Amino acid sequence: MQFVINRDRFVHSVQHVSKAVSSRTTIPILTGIKIVATKEGVTLTGSDSDISIESFIPTEENDKVLVEVLEEGSIVLQAKYFAEIVKKLPEGQIELSVQDQFATTIRSGSAVFNLNGLDPEEYPRLPQVEEHHVFRLPQDLLKNIIRQTGFAVSTQETRPVLTGVNLTVENEELICTATDSHRLAMRKAKIETNNTELHFENVVIPGKSLSELSKVLEETDQLIDVVVTESQVLFRLNNLLFFSRLLDGKYPVTKNMIPTHSKTEFKIKTKPFLQTLERALLLSREGKNNVINLKTLEEGEIEITSITPEIGKVTEKIKSSDLSGEDLRISFNGKNVIDALKVVDSEEIHIVFTGAMSPFVVRPTEHDLALHLFSPVRTY
Known part of the structure; x- marks a missing residue:
């Protein structure tokens, strides 16, 4: 096998397929990346048997020559070394050739690497997928x-x-x-x-x-x-x-887990609420439970507290809007709610509670395509 390939495109593909290669696999051949060169182009494959990634580089794309295949063939090269070598080679073109006994030469500029390859026939075939x-x-x-x-x-x-x-x-x-x-x-x-x-x-x-x-x-x-x-x-x-x-x-x-009724609900700005919870967790990092307490007050105010007996206590009040329903005190895992608020794509959220001991729901107010549900934490 022998081909000359555009370095940037090769590096890009090698990085993609490397994501599927695990050093902890029980099948030795899977620590390698399979490279196949045909008249159409070069195909790279990485797999850890749970994930498999295949990347194809055509000989030409948009009238630009990416690969020149001089001799068709295939090889498996150790991902650990091969990916690093390719990334550090000088700009421009890379030439890869395979001789007898899977001995492989990688050239770029005046740099020459000789690697011992593995038998590509031992590499598992990718699954054939029926497209129903x-x-x-x-x-x-x-x-x-x-x-x-x-x-x-x-x-x-x-x-x-x-x-x-x-x-x-x-x-x-x-x-x-x-x-x-x-x-x-x-x-x-x-x-x-x-x-x-x-x-x-x-x-x-x-x-x-x-x-x-x-x-x-x-x-x-x-x-x-x-x-x-x-x-x-x-x-x-x-x-x-x-x-x-x-x-x-x-x-x-x-x-069936998502409540359909409400005892207490309010709307609140996502970012200020997220920042309040992050401050509340500053003292409870050591504790494994990350417990934050929430309490509704007069005129739409929400009180957030977190207590870690051996360190201290934090209290903060934050304004909500459209607060309705019963007074509420509830405790929850602050880290879980913070994780969710970080990915909410809405400036404001609507939180619906069904009681202090029942799960509560957080939804974006700007669309109804997402929701988050949290179990409360018993604190007594």
């Missing part, structure tokens, strides 16, 4: 959905299904839900599909996969295809394929 369940949405929207739900997945392996984000599609609408059983984040979005009857539920993508996907998504309204099968999901971008396995298990039915 396909929908599309803009990349920047998907990136936003991951940001607004991914933080709420569970980090505990006791219930593996909760370490993922659940996807449901119905009536050309995507609903993404994440919960760790103490908090829940939900985001809805309109999708495009050729199959108006498209319907599925209990498709749970590992939070880790979505976090890696988010890094390769760009802030553009270009559409990305999402293909869902029994055990895999494929995200297809321009010249990039991102596969992830799905989590087994039944995702809890979260619809």
Whole structure:
């Protein structure tokens, strides 16, 4: 195998596929990146068997030559060294050639690296995906959905299904839900599909996969295809394929968890409320529970307090609007609420309480596409 390739484009692709390579894999060949050169261009693949990323560099794009393939072939190179080498090579072109026994030479300018390659035949094949369940949405929207739900997945392996984000599609609408059983984040979005009857539920993508996907998504309204099968999901971008396995298990039915009535509610500006909670947590960082107390006062005032007996106490009052219903005192995990407020894309939020011992809901006031649900904390 031998080809000459545009350095910047090669580095870009190598960085993308490296995101799927894990040094902790039990399959030695997966510590490498597979490189395949054909007349059409060069394909790079990285995988840790949970996530697989394939990036394709065509020989030509927009009348610009990116790759010149002198001899077709394939090789697997150790990701750890190969990715670093490519990144540090001088500007311009990189030449890569493979001799007998998988001995590989990488040249750029006057720099020459010789690497021992691995047998590409041992590299696992990527899954073949049947395209029955396909929908599309803009990349920047998907990136936003991951940001607004991914933080709420569970980090505990006791219930593996909760370490993922659940996807449901119905009536050309995507609903993404994440919960760790103490908090829940939900985001809805309109999708495009050729199959108006498209319907599925209990498709749970590992939070880790979505976090890696988010890094390769760009802030553009270009559409990305999402293909869902029994055990895999494929995200297809321009010249990039991102596969992830799905989590087994039944995702809890979260619809019934969201309260439909209200005992106390108010609206409050997102940023000042977030900053108040961050100040309240300054003293309770050491405590594992991050407990913040909220109390409604006269004329729409809200009092926020946090007490850590051995350190001290913080009290702050903040103005709300449209406060209605019963007086309320409630305690909650401040860190969980702060995480949610950081991703709310609305200047004002509407908070609905159903009593001091029941979950409460935070929604943006500017649209009804998102909600966050929190369990209160018992403080006695």
